[in-house]
Amino acid sequence: MIDIFSRRRSSRKFQNRPVSVEDTESLVEAALYAASSRGIRPWELVVVSDNELIGALSKVKKHGSSFLKNAPLAMVVLGIPEESDVWIEDTSILSTHLLIEAEYLGLGACWIQIRNRFDAEGTPSEQVVRTILEIPDSRSVESIIAIGYKDGESEPYTSEDLHTEKVFFQKYTR
Numbered sequence: 001m002i003d004i005f006s007r008r009r010s011s012r013k014f015q016n017r018p019v020s021v022e023d024t025e026s027l028v029e030a031a032l033y034a035a036s037s038r039g040i041r042p043w044e045l046v047v048v049s050d051n052e053l054i055g056a057l058s059k060v061k062k063h064g065s066s067f068l069k070n071a072p073l074a075m076v077v078l079g080i081p082e083e084s085d086v087w088i089e090d091t092s093i094l095s096t097h098l099l100i101e102a103e104y105l106g107l108g109a110c111w112i113q114i115r116n117r118f119d120a121e122g123t124p125s126e127q128v129v130r131t132i133l134e135i136p137d138s139r140s141v142e143s144i145i146a147i148g149y150k151d152g153e154s155e156p157y158t159s160e161d162l163h164t165e166k167v168f169f170q171k172y173t174r
């Protein structure tokens with residue numbers, strides 16, 4: 001199990017082929033198994049494979065989203081703040097499930113931060129995503145997870161990459 005965590009690296013380059021229906025279904029299933037406070041599940045997911053929509057989504061941030069234009073699949077993670085005050089935690093867990101399931105399936109993935117980010121004109125990225133995908137204002141957009149078959153591999157992490165100095169036992173002892 002630890003292997004999957006060490007092998008998971010952000011992928012920003014993808015092969016030019018669609019993610020299979022089976023893999024897409026597995027990703028959605030993995031996302032929906034995410035833990036949430038009080039089991040409220042204050043989230044929704046928009047699965048986008050349409051090239052034009054993905055192209056538009058790749059421009060929703062000034063920095064750090066342009067690589068999305070070459071991804072065959074974008075999973076847009078929505079939070080429902082009126083349902084839970086910890087929707088950010090809950091949507092983060094769901095986003096993480098997508099990253100780990102992608103690695104498990106041999107796909108590459110990368111988190112694109114949307115909440116608190118802006119496009120090149122200074123418009124909130126959340127608002128731009130809402131307009132492109134016709135999402136109601138009651139939904140927040142936490143992240144877009146870009147997914148595809150990897151074009152090239154990043155080195156897996158090893159135990160030497162671990163910041164073990166950040167871990168304390170019993171009491172904080174820095």
Ligand SMILES: Cc1cc2nc3c(=O)[nH]c(=O)nc-3n(C[C@H](O)[C@H](O)[C@H](O)COP(=O)(O)O)c2cc1C
Nearest residue numbers: 008009010011012063064065110111112113114154
């Ligand atoms: C909350 C969060 C937001 C991120 N936002 C972006 C982003 O907007 N664009 C991007 O290219 N990568 C983004 N990343 C990926 C990080 O840059 C990446 O995880 C980090 O550099 C460590 O590399 P690794 O994923 O290969 O371990 C984000 C990751 C997290 C967890």
